[in-house]
Amino acid sequence: MVGCAVTTGVGAAVNTAGVRPSDTVLVLGCGGVGLNAIQGARLAGARRIIAADISDEKLEQTRVFGATDLINSARENLADRVRQLTDGRGVEIAIEAIGLPRTIESAYEVLARGGTAVVAGQVADGMRISIDPFVMSDQELSLIGSNYGSSKPDTDFPMLIDHYMNSRIDLDSLVTSVIGLQDINEAFDQMKRGIGIRSVITY
Template sequence: MKAAVLRERSAPLVIEDLTIAKPKGREVLVRVTAVGLCHSDMHVIDGGAPLPLPIVLGHEVAGVVEQVGADVHRLKAGDHVVVCLAFHCGHCEQCESGHSNRCLPPEAMRGESEEPRLRDAAGAAIGQFTNIGGFAEQVLVHESGCVAIRRDIPFDRAALIGCGVTTGVGAAVRSARVRPGETVAIIGCGGVGLSAINGAAIAGAGRIIAIDRLPLKLEMARRFGATDVVDASAGSVVEQVKEITGGRGVDHAIECVGRQVTIEDGFRMLGKGGTATIVGVTSRQTTIELSPLLMMLGEKRVQGSYMGGVRTLIDIPRYADLYMQGRLNLDELVSQRLTLAQINQGFADMLKGEVARSVVVFD
């Protein structure tokens, strides 16, 4: 099969012919029909996430099941599926308490003594980013991250549910638990931020303030449900948000950028009793400075959100239903459709900041 392989940091991905193993145990072999380009992939390319190379990136996958291992009973060949990186064991404390997204089961990958899932033409093992490696014609994954979906949702939209949409919508409706009438600020209007705006609208937020530097993304934010927009290049975003809210601040700030200044701004724009939810991916070296006195006096909170708190078997089919009902806007998230050979151009466009999501589509 063909796949895009990263062999050097800050270098273009290389299209190669790889060999993929047969599924065994609880593994599922999926023919990839669409895969989204995510900023998390870029973090590996630029060295922000220093994973071992060579590796196949990509993790926002939709496709069709081709084969299943002997211990797989929930899926069968021909099923339409979304692949999500929130693999889980199903029996640990986190899984039992409804937080399977926090589980990191060793069985999600093959052991060092086992045959690698991917090999190159020379027989050398190739890594799978997030145990998926979606920039390929096929993926071999643990069944816990493989979710059957309805057949009438287009694959290029369904793929986005595998990461960006689930992360953004879930940050609003599951992690922040936005309630009807509340005021929400979304910092960063990329694919995840736009999905968080959409999620806040679905939750019934009374006011949704979108914050970004690019006019194009602020225009998109309004179509996803934003009631107000703030140009981050036009001065203090905290002061602009306070002015919009009459000095009160917001009930929720959802940070989708992953920078120190935007996280700190998210906390500072909170009203009393407000919650700042950190979604953006930062480097391990990033630190933040917050006032514990203001946190205590205003009963303000800061929390993280990983994969939108997703319960894969429950939430992913629900998000597909919301799209088919016209309540979840996936159509406008797909800024462009590319072939695998065009994948490096897709990352170049991502760096320009002018696309919500680029999707590689296979025949």
């Protein structure tokens, strides 16, 4: 887990976005990367962390990792709800952890003046997005990519393990099942259906 989603998500918040204690952070997509982006924002001391997803089950899991507010974007207008939660200001940091053009655009659209949208989700080759360059310059907005959480594995892996050993990040709650090798096909089926977060295989 540390070699994949944990480093990608925590790094997107801590390394790429550089979340500060004064920031309100929005995380779009609450799978493995999104949950760890939430953890990273909490680790950096963000004053408010808003989680957005279309699954109530995934949203409820985000509270364990530090989310303070939840938005089901299948039922609520994301931009309207974000502005309601931030007194119309928007968020300083938005981390997109899905990799879809529309959610990337949504992350950008809810930024406060001077805010930064981080694309941490894996985007399919050839996808394009549309943004208003006037708004970018007028509001001094940034849209940046995050590859593997802008991490340096030789230093970041030991640091993440140290965070875990000192209870600053939670790895145990990422594991939703421990299975035998004979159950691997069922685990893949559950993953495709969006059930659970991570399975550990023992053999």
